[in-house]
Amino acid sequence: MQFTEQHQQIRNTVRQFVEKEINPHVDKWEADGIAPLHDLFRKAGDLGLLGINKPEEYGGMGLDYSYSLVALEEWGSAGHGSVPLAISVQTDMATPALARFGSDELKRQFLAPAIAGDMVAAIAVSEPHAGSDVAAIKTTARKRGDDYVINGTKMWITNSTQADYLCLLANTSDGQKHRNKSLIIVPTDTPGFTTSARLDKLGMRASDTAQLFLDEVVVPQHYLIGEEGMGFTYQMMQFQEERLAGTAICIKGLENCIRETVAYTSQRQAFGKALLENQIVNMSLAEKQMEVEALRALTYRACELFINGEDPTLLASYAKLKAGKLARTIPSECLQFWGGMGYMWDNPVSRAMRDMRLTSIGGGADEVMLGIIGKRMGLLAG
Numbered sequence: 001m002q003f004t005e006q007h008q009q010i011r012n013t014v015r016q017f018v019e020k021e022i023n024p025h026v027d028k029w030e031a032d033g034i035a036p037l038h039d040l041f042r043k044a045g046d047l048g049l050l051g052i053n054k055p056e057e058y059g060g061m062g063l064d065y066s067y068s069l070v071a072l073e074e075w076g077s078a079g080h081g082s083v084p085l086a087i088s089v090q091t092d093m094a095t096p097a098l099a100r101f102g103s104d105e106l107k108r109q110f111l112a113p114a115i116a117g118d119m120v121a122a123i124a125v126s127e128p129h130a131g132s133d134v135a136a137i138k139t140t141a142r143k144r145g146d147d148y149v150i151n152g153t154k155m156w157i158t159n160s161t162q163a164d165y166l167c168l169l170a171n172t173s174d175g176q177k178h179r180n181k182s183l184i185i186v187p188t189d190t191p192g193f194t195t196s197a198r199l200d201k202l203g204m205r206a207s208d209t210a211q212l213f214l215d216e217v218v219v220p221q222h223y224l225i226g227e228e229g230m231g232f233t234y235q236m237m238q239f240q241e242e243r244l245a246g247t248a249i250c251i252k253g254l255e256n257c258i259r260e261t262v263a264y265t266s267q268r269q270a271f272g273k274a275l276l277e278n279q280i281v282n283m284s285l286a287e288k289q290m291e292v293e294a295l296r297a298l299t300y301r302a303c304e305l306f307i308n309g310e311d312p313t314l315l316a317s318y319a320k321l322k323a324g325k326l327a328r329t330i331p332s333e334c335l336q337f338w339g340g341m342g343y344m345w346d347n348p349v350s351r352a353m354r355d356m357r358l359t360s361i362g363g364g365a366d367e368v369m370l371g372i373i374g375k376r377m378g379l380l381a382g
Contacts, residue, residue, distance in 0.1 A: 001066060001300045001301075001303065001304050003066075003070070006063075006067065007066065007067060007070050010049075010052065010067055010070055010071050010074075011070050011071070011073075011074050013047055013049065014049060014070075014071045014074035014075060015074050015077065017043070017044065017047065017049065018074065018075065018077055018078045021040060021043055022040070022078045022079070022083050023078060023079045026078070026079040026080045026206070027346070029080075029082065029083075029206035030080060030082075030205045030206050030351075032206070033198055033205060033206065033208075034161070034162075034198065034206060034207075034208045035082055035083050035086065035206045035207070035208075037086055037120045037159060037162045037208075038117075038120060038162065040083065040086075040117075041087075041090065041117035041118075041120055042116075042117040042118065043117070044087065044117055045115060045116040045117020045118065046117065048060075048061055049071060049087075050087070050090055050091055050114065050115050050116070050117055051091075051114075051115030051116075052067045052068045052071055052091070053065050053067060053068045054095070054099050054111065054115050055099065055107075058099075058107050058108065058111050058112040058115060059112050059115040059116050060099075060115050064307040065241070065244070065303055065306050065307050066303055066304075066307055068091065068092070068245075069244065069248050069299070069300070069303045072084075072088060072091075072092070072244075072245050072248035072249050073248045073249070073251050073252055073296075074252065075087055075088070075249055076248065076249035076250060076251055076252035076253045077252040077253070077256065079348065079351075080204075080205075080206060080351055080355055081203065081204055081207075081249070081253065081352070081355030081356060081358070082204045082205065082206035082207035082355070083206065083207075084249045084253075085158060085204055085207050085249070085358075086158065086159050086207055088242070088245040088246065088249060089121070089122060089123060089158045089159050090114060090120065090121050090159070091245070092238075092241040092242055092244070092245035093123040093167075093238060093241070093242045093245070093363075094114070094121035094122055094123040094159075094166075094167045095111060095114050095115075095121055095167070096237070096238045096241050097167065097183050097225050097226070097234040097235070097237065097238050098110060098111050098167060098183075098185070098225055099111055100226075100234075100237070101225050101226030101227075101230075101234060102185075102225050102226065103222065105222065106185060106222070106223065106225065110165055110185050113164075119164040119165060120159055120162050120163050120164050121159065121163060121164070121165055121166070121167060122157050122158060122159040122160050122163035122165075122166050122167070123157070123158075123166070123167050123238070124154040124157050124160075124166040124167065124168040124169065124186070124212060125137070125154070125168075125169045125235060126154060126155050126156050126157070127139065127152070127153060127154055127155055128153065128155045128211070131155075131156070131361075131365075132364055132365050132367075132368045134169070134232065134235060134236075135177040135178055135181075135232065136177075137152075137169060137170070137171065137181070138152055138171070139151065139152025139153070139154065139168070139169070139170045139171065139214065140152060140170055140171050140172075141170040141171070141172050141182065141184055142172075143172075143221065144218075146220060146221055146222075147218050147219065147220055147221060148170075148172070148184060148218070148219050148220075148221055148223070148224075149216055149217070149218050150168070150170055150184070150186065150192075150214045150216075150217040150218075150219065151214055151215060151216060151217070152170065152214050153211060153212060153213050153214070154166075154168070154211065154212040154214075155211050155212075156199070156209055156211075157209060157210060157211070157212050158204075158207055158208075158209050159207075159208060160195055160208060160209065160210040160212055161195050161198060161208040161210050162208055163188050164187065164188060164189075165185055165186060165187045165188060166185070166186040166188065166212070167183055167184075167185060167225070168183070168184050168185075168186045168214075169181055169182070169183055169184075169231050169232075169235055170182060170184060170231070172184075172228050172229065172231075173228075173229065175229070177232075178232045178233075179229050179232070180229060181229070181231035181232045181235075182224055182225070182227075182228045182229060182230065182231040183224070183225040183226070183230075183231040183234050183235065184219060184223050184224055184225065184231075185219070185223040185225065186214070186217060186219055186223070187219070190217050190218065190219060191217070191218070192214060192215045192216045192217040192218070193212070193213070193214055193215075193217050194212075194213045194215075195210040195211065195212055195213070196210045196211040196212075196213075197210065198210055199211070202354050202357065203351070203353075203354030203355040203356070203357055203358060204354075204355050204358060205354075239363060239364060240306065240312050240313060240316050242363045243316045243317070243319070243320040243363050243364065244299065244302060244303060244306065244312070244316055244319070246320060246323065246359055246362065246363050247295070247299045247302075247316075247319040247320050247322075247323040247359075248299055250295070250323040250326065250327055250356060250359055251292060251295060251296050251299065253327075253352055253355075253356055254288075254292045254295075254326055254327065254330050254331075254352075254356075255289070255292055256348070256352065257330055257331050257334045257348075257349050257352050258285055258288050258289055258292070258330065258334065260334075260348050260349060261285060261334040261337050261338065261349060262276065262285055264337070264338055264341070265281055265285075265337050268339075275337060281337055284333065284337075285334075285337075288330050288333070288334070291326055291330070292326065292330070294322075295319065295322050295323055295326060298315065298318060298319045298322060299319045299323075301315055302315035302316045302318070302319050313372065313376075314372070314373065314376045317364075317369045317372040317373055317376075318369075318373065320359075320363065320364065320369050321366055321369040321370065321373070323359050324359045324360030324361075324366050324369075325360070325366070327356035327357065327359040327360065328356075328357065328359075328360060331349055331350075331352040331353035331356055332353055334349050335347070335349045335350060335353055
């Protein structure tokens with residue numbers, strides 16, 4: 001993939017934003033259990049960072065996805081995973097279908113403010129009994145006059161307690177489970193919408209995540225994104241951007257683990273020499289850096305397919321699976337070289353291990369990625 005000066009400018013802008021607006025506040029937000037998304041998103045929106053590949057007529061830059069990818073990679077350099085996750089939900093999970101298939105009116109009402117950072121968005125798909133199995137959701141949206149009346153519950157929803165609206169997947173008919181679903185915009189100030197208290201998670205401690213309850217929530221039918229019954233298809237398309245985004249964010253986070261471990265082991269003395277001088281340590285770290293670079297190359301290749309209009313599903317699944325495996329192994333193995341210091345809650349590698357563990361679960365678990373790969377290889381029916 002060829003990068004231009006504009007790619008580098010975007011990288012630099014995101015890096016400066018991370019250093020100025022995120023990293024100095026990470027410890028406080030982690031302790032508080034929440035980051036101030038409206039404030040952060042307005043600042044990011046002012047810089048154009050929330051609509052890099054979105055249409056210019058709604059405030060975006062109108063660039064291809066490679067420009068978004070380099071931004072996502074730099075968001076991953078933050079000192080925790082929570083804010084990069086929140087930003088990727090805004091840019092790559094809750095708005096792609098709206099940008100592609102929403103009406104002009106809907107995009108002006110909801111996409112443009114999300115790009116500007118004036119609204120926080122969330123993607124409401126998962127339910128307590130339906131995570132990776134999207135077709136099993138039970139939330140319903142039944143027609144009444146010109147409205148939809150929505151009932152159901154959603155689970156593990158990022159940004160949810162601060163969101164101004166949801167991109168929500170619901171069953172709009174009793175038809176076949178892959179053809180009876182629709183994506184609908186649901187403003188969170190609509191009567192009947194409530195959230196649980198913030199969920200107490202292993203990682204992503206500053207990311208507000210909650211269970212959502214929709215009890216006779218009424219929204220106009222023109223809040224439908226695209227065609228009724230196409231929601232499952234639209235969501236599968238959104239998943240490709242979500243998986244590319246989640247993979248890209250991992251790259252710098254993993255490199256941070258390695259770099260910080262190199263710095264620590266070069267200073268830490270044991271048995272008369274620096275830990276880094278032990279072959280088992282320096283060779284292990286060298287191999288980890290090689291694995292991260294391989295992940296970067298795979299992610300870039302998947303992005304090239306995407307921007308060339310080809311189906312990125314297989315390569316995005318490869319990349320997502322690889323990112324999940326490295327997110328489980330690299331932080332954990334780096335932590336081992338920190339010894340007792342690595343076991344401390346506020347250790348950066350310890351935090352990365354907790355935060356990045358989500359990579360193997362969110363946006364399709366590792367097993368789902370293997371299922372996709374297996375089908376493409378002809379190993380599985382269906």
